Amino acid sequence: MPPIARVRYRKGMSMSLGEKMKPVLEARLTALKRGVADIDQTLREPDSQDFEERATENEGDEVLEDLGKAALSEIAQIESALERIAAGTYGECVTCGAEIAPARLEAVPHAAQCIKCAS
Numbered sequence: 001m002p003p004i005a006r007v008r009y010r011k012g013m014s015m016s017l018g019e020k021m022k023p024v025l026e027a028r029l030t031a032l033k034r035g036v037a038d039i040d041q042t043l044r045e046p047d048s049q050d051f052e053e054r055a056t057e058n059e060g061d062e063v064l065e066d067l068g069k070a071a072l073s074e075i076a077q078i079e080s081a082l083e084r085i086a087a088g089t090y091g092e093c094v095t096c097g098a099e100i101a102p103a104r105l106e107a108v109p110h111a112a113q114c115i116k117c118a119s
């Protein structure tokens, strides 16, 4: 076997943390975007003519809007994590440059800061 093939094989076997987390982040991003689309759809539905029903719907709309905002902020964080993977800086704290603990990235794959800077 030519040596180059062995090198390629070995390189493929040792994935970087960013490469490992990319599918996780992408799956989460897809799910969040779908959720936001559902929320938009629900919020666009016309309000009921009945006053009491409308009041209940408005309360529900507020909860949905909060959920939507939370989802949008997570989407933004995931997109910037994907950019860091592409740039090769994933896993480094954006504030102090220290390595973010792998356990933290497994719990929060889009974490941009080490535990020290985040707390």
Ligand SMILES: [Zn+2]
Binding pocket: 093, 094, 095, 096, 097, 098, 113, 114, 115, 116, 117, 118
């Ligand atoms: Zn830090």
